[in-house]
Amino acid sequence: MLSKDISLLPYNTFGIDVKANLFVEITEIEDLVQIVKQGNLALPFFILGGGSNLLLTRDVPFLVVKNSIKGKSFNSAGLGKVLVTAGAGENWHEFVVWCLEHNFGGLENLSLIPGTVGAAPIQNIGAYGVELKDVFYSLKAVDLDSGETKIFSREDCNFGYRSSIFKQELKGRYCIVEVSFLLTSEDHIINDNYGAIKSVLNKKAVAHPGIKDIHQAVIDIRRSKLPDPSEIGNAGSFFKNPEISQNHFNKIKAIHPDVPNYPGREGLIKVPAGWLIEQCGWKGKRRGPIGCYDKQALILVNYGGGKGEKIKELSEDIAADVFETFGIKLQREVNVL
């Protein structure tokens, strides 16, 4: 049922209090198809999952569709693999836990990421050495112009670093309603190369970790360093980690010999955005109710009552400072509306 002037405060992890002009919660694909096919709403659609990658800077003059389509199922794919499908409105972390309970491997490094299954392909969520695309099989989406459903393969999604076709050319064009993953049911692949995971496992004296050990290690690490949105409003990493040329990197290294770095795409060097922001002196800085998180400079926070446009302004000031100091243009990871 459509509701008018609904506060979005409970629907975004930044804790921003703005209103949606029109709001509807859908639990079935058919509900959405009907709304689209009726075609009598002059408003554009905005699809909302868990609101954990979103900065709301104003009242939203759209029809906000809260995706609560549920359901989980699996089929053996043979050769120790299983095809697992989940409704877009399933909570991501609960889905990961459910997979582990069934001894399905592949998602354990992505434990405790907030949000929904349906939003996970949008920015190709990633953490601790694994990205969604590594285990993604296909997704089903509804075209928001025609109401037709379409299946997208991994190639169709054009996944990149915190990116997909749904964040680029097809932004706002489709509502993802179902996602399928190809997981392992035996001979699991253990991704424990990430330094922090190794040190947690060493501390616990786990010499031969299984998928549940990785899951628990990731949870421990995340709980120790990321702010819990139920306590401090935030949307995780605000910016992407930039990739720069070797030449550019050498110039920075000449001044900062300890600059952290990782191999990027096509010979580029990835530099942590949090480090760049910290070097510019923003870590822990507050502007009234908002600020830059004191344990991780990449996260902007709302301590309560902060306004979205002020957080956007803060992010722009930080980005301008990083550009002036390092000549690097930071790109936002968070979707700003």
Ligand SMILES: Cc1cc2nc3c(=O)[nH]c(=O)nc-3n(C[C@H](O)[C@H](O)[C@H](O)COP(=O)(O)OP(=O)(O)OC[C@H]3O[C@@H](n4cnc5c(N)ncnc54)[C@H](O)[C@@H]3O)c2cc1C
């Ligand atoms: C504490 C914290 C830690 C985080 N850690 C990570 C991390 O480690 N790695 C990482 O990648 N991300 C991380 N994030 C970001 C966020 O959790 C993910 O991007 C998540 O996938 C967003 O899901 P959501 O359902 O909340 O999406 P929302 O914020 O509701 O939506 C995000 C975007 O996707 C669109 N969208 C949502 N659902 C659909 C759909 N079904 N169909 C079409 N479009 C849709 C929305 O319109 C919007 O543009 C973190 C966030 C927080 C708060």
